[in-house]
Amino acid sequence: MERALINQAVNFINQEIWVWGWIHKIRKLGGIVFIILRDYSGFIQGVIENQTDLSEELSIGTVVKLKGEVVKEERAVQGIELKIKEIKIQSRVVEDYPLQINKKKISANLDTLLDYRSVSLRYPQISAIFKIQAQIAKLFREYLITQNFTEIFTPKIVCAGAEGGSNIFKVEYFDKTAYLAQSPQFYKQIMVGVFERVFEVGSVFRAEQHNTARHLNEYVSLDYEMGFIENHLDIMRLENNLLIYMLKELKKTSQEEFKFFEMEIPFVPEEIPHLKLREAQSILEKNYHKTCLGEPDLDPEDERLICQYSKEKYNSEFIFITHFPSDKRPFYTMDDSEDPGYTKSFDLLFRGLEITTGGQRINRYEDYLTKMKKLRMNPDNFNFYLEAFKYGMPPHGGLAIGLERITARMLGLANIREASLFPRDINRLIP
């Protein structure tokens, strides 16, 4: 009883096969029972005629092995159906499903979907999100490896926060207090001194108090860091090429999954436009009557509007904003000597949301000491990090892409939680 994957059934017309999976839908019409079976490769319609006892113990979710003859049936998916001859039950359900996972439209609200996560993930249109997410992570790594980056694994339990501020979780580490890494920033910079070009795909943790549709308290960060750059534009150019590669490949591999979302797979221009923060703010004031010039960052509405502008003016759903003010970026950010008070930093906005933060970093030991003195930070707390700069570090920089954010924006999901298998927020620690 060799198994056939459902998406291979079409190769067995007029033959008997075994398929294994979950009952996804079941419908009785007079003496005939129609079922839809799901496995990880797809869905197939099965028909039980004249022996309805076969179906007596089946309900949504029952795990079965089915034997049947594959026949042509133009009205069914793939143009085939299975005339069922035998059913072996592998596992029964204990309760009826709390969600109707076989409906085209999801009627439950997000909280319910997250509460019953082991069930809601069985909606085809929800599992598709995570198929695409897996693909995004894979393509991120794949591209960077072609560009001679080395993958690294850095600790998540750390002695100091990299991003400053109070949004950091405390861990009881034996008799010490430790923290959860807000980013792999310090470690990826240290690793530039070793491998020059490094990347990491790993969990990061932010103790954000606010509960918004844009924030998670734990997320997956796609990080890279590269040495011997001229300036921040090199990092942006590499991200531009990375996105071109990712989207080109997604078009090949993930058309089926994208269909659920009525979204175009986005087009990435050869050169994503970039504006200095101040230029963007002037445009927002002039074109959209906002009052924002002089603010240290764009607010959510600004981000939406400048993306709208970028789409109309440059036909790009992506836009880089550069030169955030020096006192609003983390201490390791490189100032632009040609634009005093501003940094060689950038955000990438995509469909109204920031999905990347990056920039050139300070690379000289003395410059760190000067910067820390200015910010009244104690360098002694960062010895393990500063050490790397004592012993020769080239000009370098990097960025981080939020995996859930890029997934959500690509698929037009309204809430970032939809792009996390088991999201963590201020109220949600379960499931």
Next chain:
Amino acid sequence: MERALINQAVNFINQEIWVWGWIHKIRKLGGIVFIILRDYSGFIQGVIENQTDLSEELSIGTVVKLKGEVVKEERAVQGIELKIKEIKIQSRVVEDYPLQINKKKISANLDTLLDYRSVSLRYPQISAIFKIQAQIAKLFREYLITQNFTEIFTPKIVCAGAEGGSNIFKVEYFDKTAYLAQSPQFYKQIMVGVFERVFEVGSVFRAEQHNTARHLNEYVSLDYEMGFIENHLDIMRLENNLLIYMLKELKKTSQEEFKFFEMEIPFVPEEIPHLKLREAQSILEKNYHKTCLGEPDLDPEDERLICQYSKEKYNSEFIFITHFPSDKRPFYTMDDSEDPGYTKSFDLLFRGLEITTGGQRINRYEDYLTKMKKLRMNPDNFNFYLEAFKYGMPPHGGLAIGLERITARMLGLANIREASLFPRDINRLIP
């Protein structure tokens, strides 16, 4: 001033090129200065003749761009050297290196190497460990993707430990207490209900009090979990094939890095031998005069001896031990109905060390309730997990490979810390 990578220099004989990197070694002989330059692709010898002022500001670690003519020189690495014409200093060192990173033999002890991690990682024989580690992680994912596994990202901040016991870290999660995931166990099982076959490469955390050469408090776990298995042998067979693939590929990609370790890239037999725990213990008693029959696990010496036995008897450096006693494995482990009191569980030992734990899991809701009652666990604390089994779950199982452990064993490293970029142990939270 286009850059040439050092490992490409050999294609530019009698031409001038620019190479960029770190001064790895510098030696003055009369009027001649020899330097070795390192970039991420390799090492090259450079020579400065008749203009020693060029080298005045150079020391170990200085970051430079060098212009020179590539000439044949049989005595140098790659059979070439660079006649240096011009040097641009990118970044100076502030202090002399605390370690002699250009020596063939590392004389510093492990604590010193870990204290000065940003420097010690610049030893070629240390960075090679992490080149290989990156490759192992890549090959793990690559193989599983060919076997239709989907990558998942599960939370590391959790509400309950998966592995039981007290070795779990507490996190202050706003006004709640949360924990750091000991493994993605619960979540990967839930995901079998969605994708049938899943894998994750992620950080896990164990608050082990003991400070041994085999334990880390944070490590990278290579996990997979698969549905519709017959029994634990299916999981072992897949790991067997995974290892064959990994080692075959490592032979192609990582010969250079392996050379540092005087270790053979291990051979993986078509069928890795397996013994029940009791069989292994009988052998240990008979052949090695151990007293261990009836113990619930092998001790470190047992593991070394049974690996020695496997090598001699089966010519395999790998050996599976199966059927650990039911009361010593986590609650989710499937009992073997044909061998009461024992489980369908296994460890994989490699060169004297356990590198994998796995097994078939319980897949029926009622069986979980029965097992938890027996162990006096409260099922209410695990609702989010047990839910998945209410709604139909096929027979399934999986395993976890410790990335640092497999790396260490493959390279013959005596201490697991050597296979972690920035290891965490009871005393070490920095760097």
